[in-house]
Amino acid sequence: MTRPTSCNKSGLKKGTWTPEEDRKLIAYVTRYGSWNWRQLPRFAGLARCGKSCRLRWLNYLMPNIKRGNYSEKEEETIITLHQKLGNKWSAIATHLPGRTDNEIKNHWHSNLKKRFGNNTVHTNKNVKVAKLNRSKQDKDSNQNNDDFFHDGSPSPTISETTDSASDPLSPQLSSAEFSDYPTKKNLFPKHGLNFLDTSCLKDFMNGNIMTESCHISHASMSNNGNENLNVTNAAKTMEYIWADSPLWSYNENLAVKNHDFDFVESIQSITEDFWTNAYLTDMSAIPNELLVPLVDESEGNFSSIYYEEDLWR
């Protein structure tokens, strides 16, 4: 008998996240941290399951997430590690700072698999999962006659190698090192800052609906041209946005100054302090209606719409 998942509750929203939901999640996690993913959406005012919130945060909203094109080196690393580890995307992701397991997995399936897909190591777990899936498919329908492994590889080699200590490739980064990692290219998540797009933000401030396609100018994000120029353009874009926006000037550290390096450093300082200062973020400039409930320290419980019995249940 299978356990019901945390997302099985009725009435919870599914599908694409809206900018509003993103802001609520960011506001909550930066203020209170992710103390319990299952409970978090209730207190953050989100009609989502905890799992969905966790995924959204880890794969999309978390600072330092690098988006966009993969460098040759990154691809080489993925290929090498995939040959060694198989579909252990989380393990592979630890060697690619700023890349999430989900993104690496997607990149593998959409790009690298076609080019290098035959050199795959299948672990015990791969075999188990493949068997499970196959039996499930067989049960569901008799139409699927696919081979056990879709990449056409022969019978699986059973090997489980996860000893990162002996890995000749780059070592895992500590969290402190990870925080130091921001690069020019990963300063602006391609989609993660959708709601910061200049025109969209203005629409939002005017009460108009923002569209999903809103994002910072792709020209300034592009990896194809001069990177310094791109960063400069992006910095100017961000400067304009933040200068204009009461929503996104909530943290003094976020203020974007006049020079590129100021800008880079300000971002770095945010990311460096992010984890240690998560509970101290100044949200004072965010309109009250957008804020999550505050903790009333004198009373030791959440104020606003939540009851004490809910919190401690």
Place this chain on the structure above:
DNA sequence: AACAAGCCCAACCGCCCGGCA
């Protein structure tokens, strides 16, 4: 210009694992 096919990727699903009571 219109439609189809293919691709990309955000998000979901279900299972597994480890911590804890």
Place this chain on the structure above:
DNA sequence: CTGCCGGGCGGTTGGGCTTGT
């Protein structure tokens, strides 16, 4: 020891976008 629960992981889906005809 056992069962429950939350978090983590990998596989899969499906909607939107791009490219081809």
